[in-house]
Structure formats: C-alpha cells, structure tokens
Amino acid sequence: MTRWQVGLICPCNSKKIFAECCGTFISGDCLPETAEALMRSRYSAFATGAIDYLIRTTHPNYLKAGDGAQIAAWMLEVRSWDKLEILDARENTVEFVAHYQDFDGHKLLHERSRFSRFNGAWVYETGH
Numbered sequence: 001m002t003r004w005q006v007g008l009i010c011p012c013n014s015k016k017i018f019a020e021c022c023g024t025f026i027s028g029d030c031l032p033e034t035a036e037a038l039m040r041s042r043y044s045a046f047a048t049g050a051i052d053y054l055i056r057t058t059h060p061n062y063l064k065a066g067d068g069a070q071i072a073a074w075m076l077e078v079r080s081w082d083k084l085e086i087l088d089a090r091e092n093t094v095e096f097v098a099h100y101q102d103f104d105g106h107k108l109l110h111e112r113s114r115f116s117r118f119n120g121a122w123v124y125e126t127g128h
C-alpha cells in the first residue's frame with residue numbers, strides 16, 4: 001500500500017474511493033482491464049508516490065536506467081496533482097490532460113500515451 005490514505009477519493013477523478021479504484025491496481029491485487037484503467041492508475045501512482053508501480057507498468061523495452069530517479073525528482077517538484085481529464089481512450093492509446101502544480105504554479109501535461117500488453121498485463125510504452 002502507498003502512503004495515500006485508504007479512505008480518500010481516488011486522484012484519477014473517478015469519484016470512487018482510492019482503495020476501490022486505482023489502489024487495487026497499485027497494490028498489485030488486480031490488473032487493469034483496459035489501457036485507460038492503466039493510464040488512470042499511473043496518474044494515481046504519480047499522485048501517491050508509487051514509483052515502483054510506474055516502473056513495473058512500463059514496457060521493459062521502453063524502460064531506461066535512471067527512470068526511477070527521474071520520476072522521483074519530478075515528484076519532488078510537483079506540489080499537487082489536481083485533476084485528470086481523459087480526452088480520448090481507444091484500445092491502445094489514451095489522450096489525457098493532467099493538471100498539477102509545481103513551484104511555478106499551475107501546469108498541464110497533455111499527452112497521447114501508447115500502451116500494449118506484456119505478459120498478460122497492460123503496460124505503458126511511450127507518449128508524445
């Protein structure tokens with residue numbers, strides 16, 4: 001389990017309790033059934049500091065040495081993860097806008113992410 005409190009609303013904007021939403025994926029109890037569900041859980045992993053989850057849900061071909069440290073450094077710069085908007089979700093791609101604050105103020109991350117299945121589980125490949 002992460003440091004995110006079990007009773008809180010999930011960061012992914014689902015209006016569900018974290019422990020009954022992305023928390024089930026981050027804890028390893030369940031696997032996301034769609035690319036969108038994985039994408040939402042990765043946003044929640046950023047919001048809850050679950051670096052290990054972000055690493056294990058990245059396709060090994062796209063994982064670079066130092067990714068964990070880079071994610072950790074970015075997490076330190078982000079003060080809050082405010083909102084996730086899904087603009088378009090297809091079988092293998094999800095376009096989203098993530099709203100967050102860093103020390104300069106409000107920021108947007110707009111990305112179309114690509115996903116695939118690896119060993120029976122959805123994984124993140126890359127995004128632009």
Ligand SMILES: [Zn+2]
Pocket residue numbers: 010011012013014018021022023040041044
């Ligand atoms: Zn969620």
